[in-house]
Amino acid sequence: MQREPLVLESAAGPHTIINSKEVVNFASANYLGFIGHEQLLNSCTSALEKYGVGSCGPRGFYGTIDVHLDCEARIAKFLGTPDSILYSYGLSTMFSAIPCFSKKGDIIVVDEGVHWGIQNGLYLSRSTVVYFKHNDMESLQNTLEKITSENKRIKKVRRYIVAEAVYQNSGQIAPLDEIIKLKEKYRFRVLLDESNSFGVLGSSGRGLTEYCGVPVEKVDLITASMGHALATEGGFCTGSARFIDHQRLSSSGYVFSASLPPYLASAAITAIDVLEKNPDLISKLKENIAKLWTGLSDIQGLSIASTPESPIVYLRLETSTGSVKDDLKLLEDIADHALKEDSVFVVVSKRSTLDKCRLPIGIRLFVSAAHSESDLLKACESLKRAAKIVLVNHI
Amino acid sequence: MITIPYLTALTTYFSYGLLFAFGQFRDFFRKIFDWWGTTNLQGYAPISLDFEDFYTRRLYLRIQDCFGRPISSAPDAWFDVVERYSNDNNKTLKRTEKRIKCLNLGSYNYLGFAAADEYCTPRAIDSLRRFSASTCSPRVDGGTTTVHTELEECVAKFVGKPAAIVTGMGYVTNSSILPVLIGKAWLIISDSLNHNSIVNGARGSGATIRVFQHNTPSHLEKVLREQIAEGQPRTHRPWKKIIVVVEGIYSMEGEICKLPEIVAVCKKYKAYIYLDEAHSIGAVGKTGRGVCELLGVDTADVDIMMGTFTKSFGSCGGYIAGSKELIQYLKYTCPAHLYATSISPPAAEQIISAIKVILGEDGTSRGAQKLARIRQNSNFFRSELQRMGFEVLGDNDSPVMPIMLYNPAKIPAFSRECLKQNVAIVTVAFPATPLLLARARICISASHSREDLIKALEVISQVGDLVGIKYFPAEPKKQQQEKGTIKLE
Numbered sequence: 001m002q003r004e005p006l007v008l009e010s011a012a013g014p015h016t017i018i019n020s021k022e023v024v025n026f027a028s029a030n031y032l033g034f035i036g037h038e039q040l041l042n043s044c045t046s047a048l049e050k051y052g053v054g055s056c057g058p059r060g061f062y063g064t065i066d067v068h069l070d071c072e073a074r075i076a077k078f079l080g081t082p083d084s085i086l087y088s089y090g091l092s093t094m095f096s097a098i099p100c101f102s103k104k105g106d107i108i109v110v111d112e113g114v115h116w117g118i119q120n121g122l123y124l125s126r127s128t129v130v131y132f133k134h135n136d137m138e139s140l141q142n143t144l145e146k147i148t149s150e151n152k153r154i155k156k157v158r159r160y161i162v163a164e165a166v167y168q169n170s171g172q173i174a175p176l177d178e179i180i181k182l183k184e185k186y187r188f189r190v191l192l193d194e195s196n197s198f199g200v201l202g203s204s205g206r207g208l209t210e211y212c213g214v215p216v217e218k219v220d221l222i223t224a225s226m227g228h229a230l231a232t233e234g235g236f237c238t239g240s241a242r243f244i245d246h247q248r249l250s251s252s253g254y255v256f257s258a259s260l261p262p263y264l265a266s267a268a269i270t271a272i273d274v275l276e277k278n279p280d281l282i283s284k285l286k287e288n289i290a291k292l293w294t295g296l297s298d299i300q301g302l303s304i305a306s307t308p309e310s311p312i313v314y315l316r317l318e319t320s321t322g323s324v325k326d327d328l329k330l331l332e333d334i335a336d337h338a339l340k341e342d343s344v345f346v347v348v349s350k351r352s353t354l355d356k357c358r359l360p361i362g363i364r365l366f367v368s369a370a371h372s373e374s375d376l377l378k379a380c381e382s383l384k385r386a387a388k389i390v391l392v393n394h395i
Numbered sequence: 396m397i398t399i400p401y402l403t404a405l406t407t408y409f410s411y412g413l414l415f416a417f418g419q420f421r422d423f424f425r426k427i428f429d430w431w432g433t434t435n436l437q438g439y440a441p442i443s444l445d446f447e448d449f450y451t452r453r454l455y456l457r458i459q460d461c462f463g464r465p466i467s468s469a470p471d472a473w474f475d476v477v478e479r480y481s482n483d484n485n486k487t488l489k490r491t492e493k494r495i496k497c498l499n500l501g502s503y504n505y506l507g508f509a510a511a512d513e514y515c516t517p518r519a520i521d522s523l524r525r526f527s528a529s530t531c532s533p534r535v536d537g538g539t540t541t542v543h544t545e546l547e548e549c550v551a552k553f554v555g556k557p558a559a560i561v562t563g564m565g566y567v568t569n570s571s572i573l574p575v576l577i578g579k580a581w582l583i584i585s586d587s588l589n590h591n592s593i594v595n596g597a598r599g600s601g602a603t604i605r606v607f608q609h610n611t612p613s614h615l616e617k618v619l620r621e622q623i624a625e626g627q628p629r630t631h632r633p634w635k636k637i638i639v640v641v642e643g644i645y646s647m648e649g650e651i652c653k654l655p656e657i658v659a660v661c662k663k664y665k666a667y668i669y670l671d672e673a674h675s676i677g678a679v680g681k682t683g684r685g686v687c688e689l690l691g692v693d694t695a696d697v698d699i700m701m702g703t704f705t706k707s708f709g710s711c712g713g714y715i716a717g718s719k720e721l722i723q724y725l726k727y728t729c730p731a732h733l734y735a736t737s738i739s740p741p742a743a744e745q746i747i748s749a750i751k752v753i754l755g756e757d758g759t760s761r762g763a764q765k766l767a768r769i770r771q772n773s774n775f776f777r778s779e780l781q782r783m784g785f786e787v788l789g790d791n792d793s794p795v796m797p798i799m800l801y802n803p804a805k806i807p808a809f810s811r812e813c814l815k816q817n818v819a820i821v822t823v824a825f826p827a828t829p830l831l832l833a834r835a836r837i838c839i840s841a842s843h844s845r846e847d848l849i850k851a852l853e854v855i856s857q858v859g860d861l862v863g864i865k866y867f868p869a870e871p872k873k874q875q876q877e878k879g880t881i882k883l884e
Contacts, residue, residue: 008540011527016537027537028530035527044528044741045520052510053519053745054709056470056502061821063502064465066477069490088711089564091571091735101442116730120571124599158440168734187439227736233529233563242442248463249451256591257566258503258705261742267528347536352730354574366532 003332006345011036014370016345023343024375026365031200031311032281033370034231034271043270047263055259059248063259071265075236078272079206080216084238085247088260090225093235094193095121096253097223098162100246101191102127106158107151109143109188111135113359115168116352118193122162134170134359137178144186159188165197165208169349169359171306171314173197176212180219189220199229200311205275205282211309229275232267234260285311285369288376292367295380301391302334302383305362314349315383316362317391324351324361331363334386342382399801399831400866407801407831414803418453450825454803459485461810461822467494469510470502472842476819497814498851500837501821505678505794506765507842508709508749514757515709515748522744530737535727538737546743547714553750554676554702555684555694556716558723562731563738565673565703568713570596571731572701573669577602580635582622584615584666586652588645593671597640603628609648612656615639619664637666643675643686647828647836649789649796651679654690658697667698677707678794683753683766689792708749710742765841769794773839776848783856784869788834797823797834798855798864805862806833812858818851 010017012028013035034040047067057063068086076084087093098121102108106127110118113134122129130147133139140161148154161183163174176192183190194207202210207224209216216222221239226232237247247254275281286309293308296315306314321327331348338344349361365379399407460479468475475494481487502509522542532538543561551559562568573596577583581602585593588609597604605622608614619637626633639661641652654670661668672685680688685702687694694700699721703713715725726732753762773794780787786799800806806822813820824833839848859865 005535005539006537007544008526008530008537011525012530012532012537012540013527025537028532030531035529035531040528041524044523048516048520048523048741049511051469052471052508052512052516052709053742054509054705054711056504056509056705056709060462061501062464062466062470062474062476062499062819064463065470066465066467066490069465089567089735091731092564092567116734120599120730124595156440158442189439225736227529227531231527231529231531233736233739246443249455252591252595253566257564258703258711261711261739263741264528264739345537350535350727350733352575352733353728354730 014368023345025345027345027347029228029366030368031229033368040267040270043266044263047266051262054261059259065262067262067265071269074269081238082241083244084236085244087235090227090235091117092253093223094118096251097237099125100251108160110162113167113169116355135172148186161188162191164193166310169357171310171312173307173310176208176214180214191221192219193223195225195228198224204279226268230268230271232264281369288371289367291376299384299387301387311367313365314362316360333390337386338382344379344382403801410803458807461807471510474499497817497819503706504840505707507840515745518748519741519745523741526740529739534732534737542740542743549747549750550714554716558719559714559716560722560725561714563712565713566592567731569593574600575728582634582637585640612660616660639666640669643672644793646674649793651790651793654692669699670697672702676702704746708746710745712738769841779852782870784865784867786866794839797836800833808862816854818854
């Protein structure tokens with residue numbers, strides 16, 4: 001039923017080697033092309049020679065190395081927030097942060113298309129969770145109205161809205177300015193997951209707040225995984241000092257777990273330095289996204305479900321077969337065909353049995369600033385041909 | 396089991412009571428000032444209610460400088476601790492440029508792989524140059540490289556199971572594997588002192604959880620008999636499956652799990668066993684294969700073995716080892732595999748090299764030397780501490796030794812006095828331990844030399860006298876002279 005994942009034999013950059021053949025890689029979220037960047041590799045090497053690999057302890061027990069504190073300060077300076085906190089794993093960032101601030105009896109309003117990390121955090125917090133339709137602001141407003149009018153003791157209860165800047169499950173971008181208007185009207189707090197928009201959206205890469213023109217203080221907590229644009233591992237949370245300090249003692253993924261290996265923290269610092277000096281990386285990425293979008297918009301049988309500026313281009317079947325398994329088989333056939341015939345590596349989004357998200361699955365392409373024009377053209381042509389051949393009976 | 400002397404329990408309760416009273420007093424005055432001033436919440440609910448924050452504000456912040464001390468070198472046997480100062484009575488701490496070189500008794504560095512190692516580090520750097528620091532992709536998509544497949548085979552062979560799966564963080568291994576394996580009609584019986592990651596994973600699975608007394612196989616048998624007889628709550632139907640979760644070495648007690656008896660009980664009642672070897676893999680056992688090797692238990696009897704690479708291998712990440720079908724199932728359903736970025740390639744290479752050194756496959760006998768040294772160091776240190784009259788927990792051969800402090804004022808006193816004499820110690824209090832049972836925890840490493848240990852013992856003995864934690868009578872020095880006379884004969 002399930003296929004074995006493909007084994008890469010070289011770094012996961014825009015070109016990689018699979019089965020001794022060179023392929024164009026659209027499966028790594030390497031948005032700014034930092035994989036293989038000389039400066040990052042140098043800073044990692046010197047950190048490895050100085051500190052070794054692991055940090056051998058949790059943050060409270062001599063696992064806090066000065067690079068961690070420097071990295072937290074650098075991120076806070078870049079985004080313009082008072083403070084930030086580093087986690088050692090991207091996925092655990094959200095599911096450790098949410099139970100810190102929300103307990104039984106509190107109310108969380110969340111988009112129905114959020115990824116598993118957020119869903120797990122909501123479950124662990126034991127709060128009342130209310131879903132609203134994916135990226136639909138009217139549905140959000142109705143939900144907020146309903147909750148505020150039904151609940152008499154609403155002033156005492158902590159209320160949150162959780163959203164992702166760029167949804168991993170559909171590639172759509174959330175309209176942050178409208179969310180902030182609603183938040184101020186109904187007095188909710190906003191927790192925003194910027195894993196796929198940090199370093200991508202906005203003229204200098206500061207994320208969705210810059211893109212929508214919202215001052216960063218209006219968002220109460222921003223979390224992000226560093227395994228996307230920054231090409232390292234781990235995650236961070238940033239916001240007001242009160243929010244961050246509280247997590248240092250009550251967030252289970254921070255207190256009970258070993259800290260991030262120091263070389264990954266120094267890679268993050270170098271990545272942010274390079275990004276600040278070269279803002280043309282972001283404009284190159286935007287051009288690449290636009291080219292890919294126009295190239296893929298007229299494939300028969302597949303439609304693009306993501307917003308035009310999102311770095312994840314999400315292709316869905318125009319007409320579904322009716323069962324998730326059959327959809328998955330068709331999409332995987334298309335991806336296989338593209339790999340075998342034209343050496344273009346794309347992936348189908350996969351869901352765990354624990355995932356509650358019901359949005360349709362599709363093919364995901366992660367665009368990178370390091371992709372050349374020929375790579376993008378090759379991908380468009382290849383997917384057109386593959387879709388024609390595989391979906392010929394289906395349309 | 397820990398038995399507190401009666402007088403100590405009274406004084407500890409009294410200290411906490413005093414701290415609580417002072418805290419309430421200050422809170423009362425704070426409320427009055429706030430009532431006069433304006434609040435800037437503007438209709439939002441406050442982030443944390445008064446009593447949730449009480450422990451943090453009034454007790455923890457007073458001794459905040461004993462926790463979270465930053466270091467500026469590799470966490471080896473000797474390291475540089477950064478000095479910090481505070482202008483506002485410990486509420487915020489700022490770093491200075493000064494460094495203190497201290498003996499490291501707090502980091503999890505059991506086999507000494509923490510700093511740059513002559514065999515492992517060049518290989519990690521090679522792997523960095525080849526694969527870069529991260530793959531930016533989950534394992535199922537484009538994040539599996541040749542290093543990852545080699546790592547999983549290596550780990551499975553080392554642990555003694557058919558197959559293994561590796562994730563990037565030890566905490567997430569437990570909290571995302573347990574919900575996938577265990578469904579609603581299951582029963583989890585877990586040791587009362589299990590780690591927070593197991594508790595979170597068990598809660599996330601939605602199964603029923605029962606607890607048995609710490610490390611007591613007879614109580615486990617009693618709980619099993621009761622639960623099998625009663626069945627599921629409300630419907631009383633039989634349980635679909637029962638799983639018992641234990642740890643190899645308990646990190647706050649230093650005790651080794653009574654694995655042979657627990658395996659026998661589970662076999663009798665047909666329950667599965669999940670063994671968490673976070674602290675014991677690589678650190679105990681003749682060839683470093685963990686608690687199973689130390690206690691002579693066949694690895695085929697333990698159904699699922701889990702462990703982390705942070706402690707003995709000087710890297711990061713966790714693994715689960717089990718039968719081929721189990722691992723194949725986990726590879727397609729485990730959220731950590733499907734959604735999270737795969738483990739960093741240099742870290743994976745470090746683990747492979749560390750395992751090669753331990754098994755002697757790098758051509759030297761450094762691995763065997765390290766294993767022998769950590770056992771000798773732990774046993775020597777523990778026996779000396781006990782001889783001096785400290786109350787030390789844990790079994791022989793375990794490299795983790797907690798020294799009981801009890802009284803809350805002794806926690807900062809012990810920590811600060813030791814730091815003044817260049818020994819870095821970890822102290823643990825509520826909520827990681829029960830309220831009355833605060834302790835200092837020592838982790839011995841294979842990179843500590845005999846002189847380091849003797850210096851540490853001198854300093855701890857001095858500080859122990861100063862602070863007053865030698866709860867047991869010290870063994871008199873007369874015995875050593877008697878031993879001398881026997882030798883002559």
